[in-house]
């Protein structure tokens with residue numbers, strides 16, 4: 001595949017490497033890597049609707065996949081080496097009820113429901129690409145550190161394909177049982193490190209440098225190529241029109257980075273004529289990007305963001321042993337590995353960053369669920385961010401917005417139950433975060449004796 005290559009994003013380096021190499025950083029300057037393409041040599045369709053036509057040829061596994069249906073936009077692997085399990089069968093869903101909640105016009109608010117992936121989160125979009133590259137490079141062992149969903153995703157690709165073993169590192173902090181149980185069920189060797197996610201990631205990166213183990217965290221540039229297609233499906237859901245805003249929760253910032261790259265490439269290829277704005281939403285307890293963007297005014301600066309600003313904040317975090325803490329475990333991350341790429345995406349998309357409280361996250365999660373879409377807490381951040389940007393007037397009543405629902409509700413049922421039942425035992429087990437006492441959408445089960453009269457009374461029919 002000599003029409004694709006790996007390339008350092010540092011403008012003072014721009015070193016290139018063959019796609020057959022297994023790298024997670026530039027060999028010269030340790031910068032992040034992109035997958036770049038020689039577009040003149042790739043038969044990219046001249047209109048986006050040609051991709052849509054592949055729906056009708058879904059017996060072909062590459063057309064069934066919501067990622068590889070767009071394969072010309074991520075053409076780094078020979079077709080016969082692509083590892084797919086039918087990921088990306090997700091749809092954009094209009095939701096007027098939530099539009100009303102946000103004081104927006106009907107037909108303006110859409111949900112991209114990525115919980116409907118094989119492992120229940122958007123991570124499968126990226127993992128199919130990483131698994132493909134692992135296969136291309138002959139890897140027999142793969143690994144990741146995870147707050148849960150990355151491990152569930154990698155484990156399912158390892159199990160279904162049978163191509164490689166899988167090792168998962170988790171921290172000893174919050175991990176939703178729905179996610180951990182998947183990794184165990186799919187046969188991943190699971191190592192629980194005493195430390196948090198950032199510690200586990202540092203450890204697994206070292207291990208993969210020293211041993212022939214293929215790293216599948218989002219520093220892996222191939223993963224982000226797969227995640228670009230989430231934006232293609234958003235456009236497809238709007239009849240190939242470009243929305244005004246994309247809202248996405250930010251953790252390690254792989255998704256935000258991938259979205260920006262997708263739009264930059266589509267614009268460059270002349271497949272879209274404008275780029276939507278991007279809103280990256282942090283949890284208040286894990287708001288490193290928000291701090292950099294809004295407090296330090298750190299910007300992309302054509303690839304030269306101020307290194308002193310970055311190091312001084314990270315050093316301060318180290319000095320005070322600052323740890324991320326939020327109910328939204330999927331975004332409980334202090335040191336987002338894709339920070340620099342996310343700055344680029346925010347530049348490409350004229351983006352904004354906000355942070356929202358745990359209370360807002362769990363209430364919005366419940367609001368989304370009450371509209372019929374079950375998602376996990378992190379996904380609630382998209383709607384919480386939308387409400388905030390609406391109240392600031394940054395997002396208008398007529399703007400067309402897509403909120404990315406990153407993971408499925410059943411990943412974290414403990415929190416949902418705690419929210420609805422108000423069970424003091426669940427509060428004691430700290431399933432409901434400290435400081436959260438309001439559960440305005442709580443819908444607890446009503447306990448009655450097995451007696452018709454009591455049941456009718458409970459139903460208000462007596």
Ligand SMILES: *Cc1c(COP(=O)(O)O)cnc(C)c1O
Pocket residue numbers: 121122123149150218249250251252253254255256330331376378379406407408
């Ligand atoms: C991984 C994950 C995120 C965070 O995505 P990043 O690309 O790391 O910013 C958000 N929500 C869910 C459900 C996730 O699994």
Ligand SMILES: [Zn+2]
Pocket residue numbers: 008009010013014015026027028029030031
């Ligand atoms: Zn470099």
